[in-house]
Amino acid sequence: PRLKETSGWQQAFSSPRLDWVIERVALNAKVLGGPLGDHDKMVAAASCSEIILWALQADGNGSEIGVFHLGVPVEALFFVGNQLIATSHTGKIGVWNAVTKHWQIQDVVPINSYDAAGTFLLLGCNNGSIYYVDVQKFPLRMKDNDLLVTELYRDPSEDAVTALSVYLT
Secondary structure, three states: OEEEOOOEEEOOOOOOOOOOOOOEEEEEOOOOOOOOHHHHOEEEEEEOOEEEEEEEOOOOOEEEEEEEEOOOOOOEEEEEOOEEEEEEOOOEEEEEEOOOOEEEEEEOOOEEEEEEEOOEEEEEEOOOEEEEEEOOOOOEOOOOOOEOOEEEEEOOOOOOOOOOOOOOO
């Protein structure tokens, strides 16, 4: 739904009937002058390891962008800018890049916490490390085409990072 001050709440989108229970939902807002034109408003829904992504039009209709599989249960689903992110505590992240229309799954250390700051996705892991990915640049390693996940910090005692809160000025 969306709120218009003059008329109250209005339905903005209704998905087709799904054969599975929606466990996670992620929304992004229109980015004025964004690179996707009509695809700057998106909604994603996840159940178990499946994710479906729609682009929303101003008239309330939506077109399916795709169905993606993480391979393990999705525990967090959110947007960082126009990039869709799915994570699992088992140590998998999935990123859908809105510019290249590419879905990338990456194995990392088991994830305990996450936060986003600007275009950076930060992952707090059970080995005491904080990793980050610049999802705007969607960096891929040349040698194996894996997502470039960079270690930002490692706790010397390897205590798990159970919470993250990031604020950029």
